Amino acid sequence: MRYEDLPAPRTGILLTHFLTVADVARSRHFYSEVLGGEVVLAENPCIVKLANAWLIMNPGGGPTPDKPEVTLQTPDDPGRASSFLNIRVADIAACHREWSAKGAEFLTPPIDRKAELRCYMRDPDGYLIEVGQATGMLEGVLADPPATPQ
Template sequence: MSTASSNPFEDSALTTILVVSDMAKSKKFYVDVLGARIFREYGGDSLVLEFLKSWILLVTPGGPTEDKPDIQFIPPEDKNTVSHSYTIRVKDCRKSYEILRDKGVDFITPPIDRGAETRCFFRDPDSHLFEISEYRASKLNV
């Protein structure tokens, strides 16, 4: 019987890779607008960010490599087709919306009240989708 842990991800962290078309523009957006912290930059085509206790790796487009021989890294081709998005849970959606809008973020709509949740969506420079969402416990759950 093995004494090794059965958790293959013990003491690990999850990093999301986003392919961006313009590293300088994306760096400015994530650092100056969203407040991400630069952890490491390398080669001019990769940027590791610490954001909301998570990791985001921004990379420029690239072709196959030895360890991923049939994989192409490309930014989103259609801003209205989503295969990945972020949700950021906030205390006050309308306040967060105002702060980000004042920093130049272009929202799809203003915050919409959906009962127990108020939310709105925006995109990064390459159309990766972000949601800010405020959840309020319903009166029935109080």
């Protein structure tokens, strides 16, 4: 491990994302071997640098003194999400082919959404990951607004 690779800014702030995982080794493999991240720290916690961001992964568990009423757990319903990772790529077709060949499971192939090409996949714990490539938005074409709840 090289300490300079850790997500520890000398000034200002740096954003990381924490994932509660069921199996650290399995998640570490997915984010490093399938998506091409760099393992910075293998365990306790696992830290993987993916492009210009860091993912911190540890098993779930009950409350701790600094979060006294919070239990961490992996997603329990794959049909519902309150947040997701968003990976922006230069060539979505190439990423879709490469990551699929390495075992990534996409919900659909990339779909043209006018402002971008976009598809979603899941990690081993069921976390939703959006993969997108800017297209129309680079020329001022925006996506349709979200549907209004009925």
